[in-house]
Amino acid sequence: DSGVTQTPKHLITATGQRVTLRCSPRSGDLSVYWYQQSLDQGLQFLIQYYNGEERAKGNILERFSAQQFPDLHSELNLSSLELGDSALYFCASSGWDGPRYGYTFGSGTRLTVV
Amino acid sequence: AQSVTQLDSQVPVFEEAPVELRCNYSSSVSVYLFWYVQYPNQGLQLLLKYLSGSTLVKGINGFEAEFNKSQTSFHLRKPSVHISDTAEYFCAVSDEKGTDKLIFGTGTRLQVFP
Numbered sequence: 001d002s003g004v005t006q007t008p009k010h011l012i013t014a015t016g017q018r019v020t021l022r023c024s025p026r027s028g029d030l031s032v033y034w035y036q037q038s039l040d041q042g043l044q045f046l047i048q049y050y051n052g053e054e055r056a057k058g059n060i061l062e063r064f065s066a067q068q069f070p071d072l073h074s075e076l077n078l079s080s081l082e083l084g085d086s087a088l089y090f091c092a093s094s095g096w097d098g099p100r101y102g103y104t105f106g107s108g109t110r111l112t113v114v
Numbered sequence: 115a116q117s118v119t120q121l122d123s124q125v126p127v128f129e130e131a132p133v134e135l136r137c138n139y140s141s142s143v144s145v146y147l148f149w150y151v152q153y154p155n156q157g158l159q160l161l162l163k164y165l166s167g168s169t170l171v172k173g174i175n176g177f178e179a180e181f182n183k184s185q186t187s188f189h190l191r192k193p194s195v196h197i198s199d200t201a202e203y204f205c206a207v208s209d210e211k212g213t214d215k216l217i218f219g220t221g222t223r224l225q226v227f228p
C-alpha cells in the first residue's frame with residue numbers, strides 16, 4: 001500500500017456521461033497530481049493542486065475539471081465522456097518539494113467508456 | 115519542448131542475464147531524473163532518482179542508473195534480472211520551467227523469460 005488511495009478502481013460508463021474520480025493523498029503530502037495513461041499517449045500530466053489551489057495545468061481537456069478539498073483529498077471530474085477518454089487515471093502525491101523526491105502513486109482508476 | 119525518449123518499447127531477456135533500459139532526455143537546464151516501475155495492475159513505484167552529485171545512482175531491487183550529462187542520458191541497468199522484474203519501466207524528468215510536474219517517457223516493457 002503506497003498510502004495514496006484512489007476510488008473507484010474500475011469504472012464503466014456510457015458516452016456522454018459524467019464521472020468523478022477520487023484521490024486521497026499520502027498522509028502529510030500537500031500536492032496532488034493527476035495523470036492519464038493511455039496506450040497511445042503514455043503518461044500525460046493533467047493537473048496539479050497544492051494545498052487546495054491549482055498550481056500547474058497540463059493537457060487537460062475543458063470537459064475535465066479537478067479540485068482539492070480542505071482535507072486535501074482531490075476529485076477529477078470528467079464530463080461529456082467520449083470513447084477516447086477510456087484510460088487509466090492515476091493520482092500521485094508529494095510533499096512540498098515534490099520534484100526532488102518524486103511522487104507516490106495510487107493504483108489508478110481504470111475508466112472504460114462504452 | 116522538453117521530452118523524454120525511451121528508445122526501446124520492449125526488452126526481452128532471459129533470467130539471470132544483464133539488462134539495460136535506455137533513456138534520453140532533452141533539457142536546457144539542470145533537471146532531476148527518475149526511474150519508476152509499474153507492475154501489472156498497480157501504480158508506479160519509484161526505483162531510483164538522480165538529483166545531483168555522483169552520476170551512478172543505486173535504487174531498489176538491485177537496479178542502478180548512470181547520469182551522463184554530455185549524452186543527456188539516464189540508462190537503467192541490472193546485472194542479473196529475475197522473473198519478478200517483469201514490468202513496465204518509465205523514465206521521468208523534472209520540468210525545466212520549475213513546476214512540480216514530471217515528464218514521463220512512453221515506457222519500456224521488460225519481459226524476463228525463464
